[in-house]
Amino acid sequence: MSQSPQELRTESNSSSLKFNAVAEWWDEYIAYDSLKKAIYQLEKQRASGEHPYADLESNERTSLIGRQDSSSTDAIFIPLLDHELKRITLFYGAKEAEVLNELAGLEEMVKEQDEAGPVTDDHYMHDIDEDDEDEDEDDDDSPTRSRTRTHTPPGNGRDPSTSARGGRRKSRHQRRYSAASSDDLADLEASITSLRQSAHAQPSSRDDGASMSPVGRARRLVTKLRDSVSSSAGLSESVWTSRSNYAMDIRLLFKRRITTLYVSVTSLKSYVEVNYSGFRKILKKYDKVTESELKDQYLCEVVEQALPFSQRSKDTLNDAITRLVNLYEKCVTQGDMRAAQRQLKLYQREHVAWERDTIWKQMIGRARRGEEDETDDFLSGPVVLKESEKALIALRTPVGRLRVTRRMVSLLVAVGVFVTLLSVQTVDGVAANRCFAILVFATIMWATEAIPLFVTSILVPLLMACLRVIRNPEGEILAVPDATKYIFSVMFSPTIMLLIGGFTIASAISKTNIDRLLITRVLSLAGTKPNTVLLAFMGVSCFASMWISNVAAPTLCFTLIRPMLRTLPPRSTFAPCLILAIALAANIGGQSSPISSPQNLIALQYMDPPVDWARWFAVAIPVSTISIVLIWLLLIVSYRPARSPDGEGDIEIKPVRAAKDKFTGKQYWVVFVCLVTIGLWCVEHEIEWLVGDMGIIAIIPIVAFFSTGVLKKDDFEQFLWTVVFLAMGGIALGKGVTSSGLLDSMRDHIRGLVSNLSLYSVVMVLSLVVLVVSTFISHTIASVLLVPIAQEVGAQLPGDQSNLLIFITGLVCSTGMGMPVSGFPNQTAATQEDELGQLYLSNIDFLKNGVPASIIATLVVSTVGFLLMKVVGYEFFFSSSGAASELFCRI
Known part of the structure; x- marks a missing residue:
């Protein structure tokens, strides 16, 4: 999962200072990271009530700023700033004298050469x-x-x-x-x-x-x-x-x-600018965290009066640059001032580009290109590889060292099984047998992630077309050209357009900062009671997952809780409890709206007719609400987050400050378009004669946001296209299973399994199977594999219960959250670290709380959800009117 814009802005301050620094002077810049840690320590001391002077030998105050009403935190932080300013001033003074002496000597030598x-x-x-x-x-x-x-x-x-x-x-x-x-x-x-x-x-x-x-x-x-x-x-x-x-x-x-001297002078000028930016940024962070107003006063009365940042120093450096340009004009360009300025600036730009191309930047580039290896990096320590990328066996061959990884083994197993199934007649019918081989091959590849998930999805239509598994309605196998046209025609379905429309709405809400404004205002009302704050964050995480996906929502919430976690007492159980609660609530939010997760869209794709948004909300929102409350109670019993570590009383949580920004015209426009789109989705069945399908309605936000400049071309390129292709591959596989006759071959076996079971027994068994599968593999892949099975099982029940079982399968796919790898929210939560680099959560936390939470959420879907599906639009879920009348009588 990529980082949110807020995370990137927060973490980029220190790295941006380093990126603009001169490599040779690396240790002479403002110690931004150390000052930031000091700020967080002060914040924690204020929240815990410790005496602010505990770490000071004396209550000394800066001699440069006479604040009679300075707070205790100012009295600690100002000496730290003074120390950094003094160190920078000494270095600057030495470098300035050095370059000025060299410049004077160079001018004297030019004069002698003239003579x-x-x-x-x-x-x-x-x-x-x-x-x-x-x-x-x-x-x-x-x-x-x-x-x-x-x-x-x-x-x-x-x-x-x-x-x-x-x-x-x-x-x-x-x-x-x-x-x-x-x-x-x-x-x-x-x-x-x-x-x-x-x-x-x-x-x-x-x-x-x-x-x-x-x-x-x-x-x-x-x-x-x-x-x-x-x-x-x-x-x-x-x-x-x-x-x-x-x-x-x-x-x-x-x-x-x-x-050479010109580059030195301009580097010194850049040194001054970068350090001034560092002081400004660290003071801004200090004021925000400690609710102080130190920034403007310290910058004006202290920083700008120091030697490096004074007007005299700026004039001195500018004069030195002018003198060097004049020398270059005389000695090199023969009186052409423009050529002298252009050439010297070119040397400066090339020097800066060279300085920035350092080892750490190259390592970042390698990481982005996926070139990490199992070696130690002298900058960041050992590179941690995924379990599937670690070498199981290392063999030396004549052409080099061969590393056998788990991914390679999984790939070989999948290919071996695929070739074997193609060679053995397992299912009646040539096309059906080949489709079965493709289905098993794709399942192994998706489950083991031997190659990226979306690559396997793209491989599915290739195999189906080349192996000729597509048949026409008369049962004849289509030629490769005709099969190719059919597969591509079904891959880009209205469901895929609905998915892209959901990405557009999520991107617009996030880019205009609407999500942050609304979430902070809601959380500011939660107060300081741990249990109340915990429930508030769970509700916000769940609601945000409905609209900005359950991938981005937990990341945003984790960003908002960082200031809160820094003020908690050591060994407080509230921190791991809150992080796990946000992840579990985001998983539950993945079932709350049709666009909150791909598994819901895949379920809609197989429904005939698809459920509209109004009926989806009528079932999913009560189910999600009940699940959130029950999981909240589970976490309170398990962690007791309100209790202080020493057992004396309850802890008090630092409240979240609401964003003070007012809504702009662009934000109102985004809200209006989103509400109109969602409203049309809710009444899609009533206006089907006008729009045809929900995929057409999804075009409205795309046109509205991209044509008015709310979103740009770069935003479109950053959509989760891997998820789109994953869903397209799942749709193609489902159509292939149906067209090849494989589903017909499985029908007799499925009929035998469910013939003696009641509808509710089938619901409970299916829910258990879906929960187990979705716990260990991707929720989206689980829906790709299990929704077609649910459809066929439902078709064999009296009255054709396909839509009901598909709906339940789609909802239960989001409840698999018992492992760190179970869904994006869990994966994000598992990587959260404290200030010392220690993980907040362990596998025990997920097993102890995630597994019971998964069972609770699944039971809610299979009981409350099942009843709501019968109450809300019963005629929709059961296509047989006779069966509907019979069941109504039973109710």
């Missing part, structure tokens, strides 16, 4: 000629060239100011002068001195014209003619404009030093 003037370089011409002759040999092997490359800005490694010809000439000079890569002014000065001595030296005996190549002699002649023309014309030439090789080497040396 020295240009130098002729016959000696250079001969050396370049020799370089041309063996350029191919030296191009890759020169150690000085490789050293120079390490200082080339990242990116394409090419100097943006040089042409192809200039770049070629520059590479030769880079090979010749290793000192060009030095970052120290003393080395730079030594390099320039060496160049001058080399340029003024008399050519040796090997420099006469006879020993030079024709190209070298031609270049020398051109240079002499150019110098002669310049002298006769009275033109003055400086080292910055001369085209001699000596001048180009000098410009190259200064260019490197200027760009």
